[in-house]
Amino acid sequence: MWVVAEKEIAGLVTPDAAFDAVEAVFASMASGDAYNFPVVREAIGYEDALYGFKGGFDKAALNLGLKAGGYWPNNQKHGLINHQSTVFLFDPDTGRVAAAVGGNLLTALRTAAASAVSIKHLAPKGAKVLGMIGAGHQSAFQMKAAARVANFEKVLGWNPHPEMLGRLADTAAELGLPFEAVERDRLGAESDVIISITSAFEPLLLDGHVTGPTHIAAMGTDTKGKQELDSALVARARLFTDEVAQSVSIGEFQHVTAKGLVSEDDVTPIGRVITGDHEGRGSAEITIFDGTGVGLQDLAVAGAVVELAKQQGKAVEVEI
Template identity: 80%
Template sequence: MYVVAEKDIAGLMTPEAAFTAIEAVFAAMARRKAYNFPVIREAIGHADALYGFKGGFDGQGLALGLKAGGYWPHNQDHGLINHQSTVFLFDPDTGRVSAAVGGNLLTALRTAAASAVSIKYLAPKGAKVLGMIGAGHQSAFQMRAAAKVHAFEKVIGWNPHPEMLGRLKDTAAEIGLPFEAVELERLGAEADVIISITSSFGPLLMDAHVKGPTHIAAMGTDTQGKQELDPALVARARVFTDEIAQSVSIGETQHAIAQGLIAREAIGELGAVVNGDSPGRGDAEVTLFDGTGVGLQDLAVAAAVVEIARRKGIAQHVEI
């Protein structure tokens, strides 16, 4: 078994490599060559923690395994980030464990790569302004990944806690783009591409805010009850997602579905756009990617980083 430690991931996995892995797994999912296993997520009754498993099998990339981990809200007391996870890979031919990989940074990279894939395929032609809703830890990864796939000229941003907007300003400066803090009404009117990455349980971006051709990557809603967008905005958009079953149950579309504003059949798979089996944006004014996060994404980036670590002699080999 190979072990790739969390401390080594940053020196191995790039946004470009994560994008390639996630684009390929979206395509495999749409071709029914890869599928996710049912998600397990439980409140364990200790340390206010949520713990669970996401897994699957990619028959095209031959990645089999799971990500184990969750959310520990008091981890700052231990000098750790709240999200903690490890990815375990298994040999699909024998069932033997083949790798254990630190999953914290990989989770951030694969989440950002997923929205970047949606931007590559669904952003309106000539998009110049990137709008960021949310300034938490994940926002920097999202902005960097978006800038890798599209030539934006400016970033505008909003956060429920304005004192955190420095992260967006610093990240924009790092990638060579001007940044301006704006209100949500202006963000919706001016941004050609919008990434929302918050932990909100109520709508932030309203239907009336969004003007003109726009693509929205809604990346924060991954739990029942979470919500970032006005259901009327979801209903107006042409909607794509990573996995439809998750989208309607824990993703952004759960609220529009519950209100009868859209039907499950109206939701498309991003992988079908990648494969060329769906026209994607077409004549839609607003497109939406409902990024719920699936286990296959974790397996894809973990398998990629193990291969890189083996080539560089960094992966530790242990007998079990």
């Protein structure tokens, strides 16, 4: 078994490589060449943690495996980030474990890549203003990935804890973009693209906040009860996701489908847009992409990392 430590990941995978891997696996899912396994995600009743498994099989790339981990909201006291995970790859020919890969940075990169893929394919033409809701660890990755696929001229930001907005301001400055902290109504009215990256269980972006052509990427922590967007806002949008089953069970669209405001048939896998099987935005005023985070994303990026690590002598082989 090959082991690639978390500390090696930053030197092995670039945002562009993560984007390409995620876009490709979404297309493979749409064409039937790859599929995800049912997700296990539970509150463990200790440290307010959410823990689970996401896995799948890509028969074209021969990636088989899972990501184990979750969200530990009290990790600051340990000097650790809240999201903790490890990706395990298995040999599809024999079932033997093939690799263990540090999954923390990979998760941030593939999550940011997913929202960037949605922006590339669904954002209004000529989008100039990026709105950011949430200023946690992953927000910087989200902003940087978004800036790679659209020519934004300004970033607006809001966070439930305003003292954290410095992360967004610093990231925007790094990208050479002006940043302004605003209230949610102004963010919704002025932003062409909005990324929400929180762990909210009550809607933060309301229907009345959003006016004009807008694309929204709902990228926050997914579990039963999760909600970042007002149901009325979701109900009047054209809806896309990475995995429909996850979106309507543990993702952003679980509430509107439970209320009967939309059906599963109203939610389109973004892979269909990538392959040209769906028009995408079309004439819709608002599009929403629910990034639930599928196991195949992790496997695709982890598989590429293992090969690079072996080539560069950064993978350690162990017997089990």
